[in-house]
Amino acid sequence: MDVRRLGLLRELSERGTVGAVADAMQITPSAVSQQLKVLEKEAGFTLVEPAGRGVSLTVAGRALAATAIEIAVAVERAEGKWREYMERPGGRVRIATFQTGGEMLLPGLLTRMCDVPDVEVEISDVLGHVVEFADLVPDHDLVLADSPTDSAAWIARGLQVVPLMSEPLDVALPEDHPLAQKASLSPKDVVGEAWIGVPHGFPFDLVLGQVVAATGEPANVVQRISDNGIVEALVAAGHGIAILPRFTTRDRGNGLVSRPLVGIRARRQIAAVLRPDRFERPSVRLVLTALRDEAQAVTSSHQPS
Numbered sequence: 001m002d003v004r005r006l007g008l009l010r011e012l013s014e015r016g017t018v019g020a021v022a023d024a025m026q027i028t029p030s031a032v033s034q035q036l037k038v039l040e041k042e043a044g045f046t047l048v049e050p051a052g053r054g055v056s057l058t059v060a061g062r063a064l065a066a067t068a069i070e071i072a073v074a075v076e077r078a079e080g081k082w083r084e085y086m087e088r089p090g091g092r093v094r095i096a097t098f099q100t101g102g103e104m105l106l107p108g109l110l111t112r113m114c115d116v117p118d119v120e121v122e123i124s125d126v127l128g129h130v131v132e133f134a135d136l137v138p139d140h141d142l143v144l145a146d147s148p149t150d151s152a153a154w155i156a157r158g159l160q161v162v163p164l165m166s167e168p169l170d171v172a173l174p175e176d177h178p179l180a181q182k183a184s185l186s187p188k189d190v191v192g193e194a195w196i197g198v199p200h201g202f203p204f205d206l207v208l209g210q211v212v213a214a215t216g217e218p219a220n221v222v223q224r225i226s227d228n229g230i231v232e233a234l235v236a237a238g239h240g241i242a243i244l245p246r247f248t249t250r251d252r253g254n255g256l257v258s259r260p261l262v263g264i265r266a267r268r269q270i271a272a273v274l275r276p277d278r279f280e281r282p283s284v285r286l287v288l289t290a291l292r293d294e295a296q297a298v299t300s301s302h303q304p305s
Helices: 003-015 018-025 031-043 059-087 097-113 133-139 154-155 203-213 226-238 284-301
Strands: 047-052 054-057 091-095 119-125 142-145 160-174 194-195 222-223 242-245 256-260 267-274
Touching: 003 018, 003 031, 003 059, 018 031, 047 142, 054 059, 059 154, 091 097, 091 133, 091 267, 091 284, 097 119, 097 284, 119 284, 133 142, 133 154, 133 222, 133 267, 142 194, 142 284, 160 203, 160 226, 160 284, 194 226, 194 242, 203 242, 226 256
Parallel strands: 091 119, 091 142, 194 222
Antiparallel strands: 047 054, 142 267, 160 242, 160 256, 160 267
16 A cells, blocks of 8 residues: 555544645645545555545544554654664765875874764875876765865866865975075075976966066976975975975975965965765765864964964
């Protein structure tokens, strides 16, 4: 027997008339009568009989109406449990990340997720210049991405973009470099230096482009390296200066220092990029919340005391 037709029988037992049932269910009285006749065929009993100008339930009809109430309770209970299950975070959340984004955020994220054993976080590291971040979205639930300006291109592709943090990009230079005596550096200070650059299109490279635009003089890029650790080593050894992210450029004890670059916008925006349907998953939302909290903690830990 169809649950919806059983519901009509229950409504008739409580409301008393076909018209009242039709008004409540927003259908026509003839539709109610037709569905009740189908229910009688399904049940194999006469359920409704004429009573004056209206109808009333037979003994079998009253018995089935009582059963319909039990079924309605069971359906609501089952739907409630299913909603609770769907709203409870669980399952695997796959994250793709670039090197320094993962270095900053993922250790703390995994620590935060230790208290949620039903959610498994699976991490894949990628090189941002090898593949466009948005192209990773179909195969991952979240993609950690850095963008030098805004995320309009990602939004235009119909993707959900969740901003996480804005990280300053500094000038890294050898400790004994004459410019190391300054508290901050302007484009005029650094434009004539030898640069350890990054592949074209990286946020760091676009910052160097701003230096060139601000001074009108070309940059002397002697190497282009994608790995920040190698860039740090080359700078510390005196082979050039570089643009590096503030939060993950480490003091390796070999003479590397960094200084803020002023007069231009020297920052990168880090965001989580994902499909909008995956944004609705409770487990993904939970991981996103943990990522935002961790990004805030990282940013706060680098604020001047």
